Amino acid sequence: MKRIYMDHSATTPCDPEVAQVMLEYMTSTFGNASSIHSFGREGKKALEDARERVAKALGAQPAEIFFTSGGTEADNIAITGVARANLKRGNHIVTSAIEHHAVLDTCEKLTKEGFEVTVLPVDEYGLISLEDLNNAITDKTILITIMHANNEIGTIQPIAEIGAIAKEKGIIFHTDGVQSVGKIPVDVNDLNVDLLSISAHKFYGPKGVGALYIRKGVRILPISFGGSQERKRRPGTENIPGIVGLSIALEKAVNDLEKDMDYLINLRERLIKGITERINHCQLNGHPNKRIPGNVNFSFHFVEGEALLLMLDMRGIAGSSGSACTSGSLDPSHVLLAMGLTHEVAHGSLRLSLGKHNTEEEIDYVVNSLAEILERLRAMSPLYNNDLKAGGNC
Amino acid sequence: MYTEKVMDHFSNPRNVGELENPDGLGEVGNASCGDIMRISLKIENNIITDVRFKTFGCGAAVATSSMVTEMVKGKTIEEALAITNKAVAEALDGLPPAKMHCSNLAADALHKAIEDYQSKQK
Numbered sequence: 001m002k003r004i005y006m007d008h009s010a011t012t013p014c015d016p017e018v019a020q021v022m023l024e025y026m027t028s029t030f031g032n033a034s035s036i037h038s039f040g041r042e043g044k045k046a047l048e049d050a051r052e053r054v055a056k057a058l059g060a061q062p063a064e065i066f067f068t069s070g071g072t073e074a075d076n077i078a079i080t081g082v083a084r085a086n087l088k089r090g091n092h093i094v095t096s097a098i099e100h101h102a103v104l105d106t107c108e109k110l111t112k113e114g115f116e117v118t119v120l121p122v123d124e125y126g127l128i129s130l131e132d133l134n135n136a137i138t139d140k141t142i143l144i145t146i147m148h149a150n151n152e153i154g155t156i157q158p159i160a161e162i163g164a165i166a167k168e169k170g171i172i173f174h175t176d177g178v179q180s181v182g183k184i185p186v187d188v189n190d191l192n193v194d195l196l197s198i199s200a201h202k203f204y205g206p207k208g209v210g211a212l213y214i215r216k217g218v219r220i221l222p223i224s225f226g227g228s229q230e231r232k233r234r235p236g237t238e239n240i241p242g243i244v245g246l247s248i249a250l251e252k253a254v255n256d257l258e259k260d261m262d263y264l265i266n267l268r269e270r271l272i273k274g275i276t277e278r279i280n281h282c283q284l285n286g287h288p289n290k291r292i293p294g295n296v297n298f299s300f301h302f303v304e305g306e307a308l309l310l311m312l313d314m315r316g317i318a319g320s321s322g323s324a325c326t327s328g329s330l331d332p333s334h335v336l337l338a339m340g341l342t343h344e345v346a347h348g349s350l351r352l353s354l355g356k357h358n359t360e361e362e363i364d365y366v367v368n369s370l371a372e373i374l375e376r377l378r379a380m381s382p383l384y385n386n387d388l389k390a391g392g393n394c
Numbered sequence: 395m396y397t398e399k400v401m402d403h404f405s406n407p408r409n410v411g412e413l414e415n416p417d418g419l420g421e422v423g424n425a426s427c428g429d430i431m432r433i434s435l436k437i438e439n440n441i442i443t444d445v446r447f448k449t450f451g452c453g454a455a456v457a458t459s460s461m462v463t464e465m466v467k468g469k470t471i472e473e474a475l476a477i478t479n480k481a482v483a484e485a486l487d488g489l490p491p492a493k494m495h496c497s498n499l500a501a502d503a504l505h506k507a508i509e510d511y512q513s514k515q516k
Contacts, residue, residue: 304428306452310404324428325452325493332428343426380410380456382432382448383425 003316004362008202008294009151009179009353010320015204015252018245022206025241033238034229043240050240050247054211057247057254058196059187066212066230067243071178071199074212075102075145077234078174078195081220082143083110086172090140096120096128096157097338098150103176104334107145116140125287126155126339133162137169144173148180148191152322152335152351153286154295156184163192172218178202178210182253183292184261194218198250200242205249209242260356264293267354267363271296274367279374281384285336285349294354297322299336299345302384303377308350311373317366322349344383396453397487403457408464411446417514420506422499429455431503433463437511440470447503454493455500458482462500471508477501 005013025046031039033047048062055062068074083093095107097119107117118136120128128146137144144166149156159175166173174195180186181196182203188196194215201207212233214220220233227235253260268291272284281301300308305323312319320326322333324347331337332346341349352366378384396404416434423429429451436444445467447459462482466474479498483489489498 304451307456310453314405347428380407380448381450382430383450
């Protein structure tokens with residue numbers, strides 16, 4: 001059975017060319033970048049070339065790029081590092097209700113160290129309000145951390161405007177760019193950010209490696225110890241194969257950005273149109289166009305997300321859901337709830353995140369499959385009665 | 395994650411639907427927690443002659459509902475009352491630990507349907 005992968009926001013397949021280059025750095029150019037000898041120097045050169053590539057892709061300077069084990073670690077270093085370094089100036093952090101747990105849990109942990117956190121609400125599209133942000137800022141605010149694009153609903157925040165506010169008030173601004181980098185234009189100066197997290201496996205790079213951009217002049221205190229690599233911001237022997245892989249994957253993604261965006265937006269709109277035309281009692285979650293090109297997220301009424309995913313999986317289709325059953329907790333996705341969805345509607349959510357290898361044929365197959373699956377699940381559902389068959393359009 | 399038996403009951407659920415004028419009707423769960431099971435029964439001479447279920451919930455929820463209807467058809471009311479959630483899970487060769495509580499309400503729905511029947515007899 002042909003398998004169709006539509007979970008690119010979870011992870012992407014590593015580009016084979018990238019993997020090929022990485023293999024070289026695992027087997028032949030394998031030196032530890034800190035070693036004095038020729039093997040070490042080769043490793044060091046590969047590391048610094050990679051750093052330059054990443055800096056160029058983001059509009060930054062090489063000295064502002066620090067490699068990590070991924071987006072989660074980058075978020076941890078950024079938030080905890082900035083908070084602790086600025087404790088004397090203030091203890092207030094502002095974030096949003098729809099951040100990834102890497103941000104929310106880190107902020108939560110900081111409240112145990114004496115920091116106060118304001119969590120900005122979002123509207124029905126998942127957008128924060130600049131007015132709320134302005135009102136939340138006090139003279140004790142030392143950090144604003146708001147994600148560029150949300151992983152579940154794809155909504156893109158007004159980062160440049162938030163950054164402008166932060167700049168004007170002298171507050172450090174971090175954005176989690178894990179879901180935006182490689183998918184939409186990201187330039188650290190256009191966006192007015194001081195820190196930016198990225199993760200390679202979201203843009204056809206390898207898993208286990210990411211980076212944190214830290215604007216020159218922004219101080220952080222490190223959160224782990226044991227070496228002087230990455231100028232002590234992130235000690236530990238550098239994962240050169242991963243770092244090289246990340247840098248090449250990022251370079252490719254940025255070079256192909258416009259082409260990929262056009263292609264994905266076209267596919268996305270085809271999928272959204274197909275679903276809204278064939279299936280009733282459903283709603284698109286997130287903003288119609290301030291949205292990551294490949295992200296489609298619907299709530300289907302009267303059915304539950306895990307059951308939906310299982311049936312899709314039986315037809316070879318891979319997606320994800322915000323239902324409680326798939327999150328492993330008793331509550332459905334905090335992102336969907338923050339947008340104002342009821343628990344019931346959040347439980348019936350489906351996220352299909354498209355990638356550059358998906359095709360129109362696949363989209364059409366998925367739409368047909370969804371129509372069949374929903375008919376089956378709704379026939380089984382105590383919440384759906386046949387009188388509802390007509391009407392209730394998306 | 396799920397056993398073969400669970401996947402079988404999920405993809406080919408037995409006894410889906412509702413009975414017209416059921417002798418007993420029971421519903422457990424709620425939409426905000428993500429699971430609702432409704433069971434309707436036809437009872438003659440103390441025996442459950444027919445049963446149907448409707449479920450809003452995950453794979454385990456559907457499978458346990460389907461399995462309980464299979465286990466209970468043709469049984470006496472006393473036998474049906476003795477069926478536990480644990481027995482349903484065992485009949486399915488087990489459920490993942492996380493699924494044992496929230497989605498394993500099928501026997502509860504069955505018992506509620508029987509209680510409904512019994513309360514109508516008084």
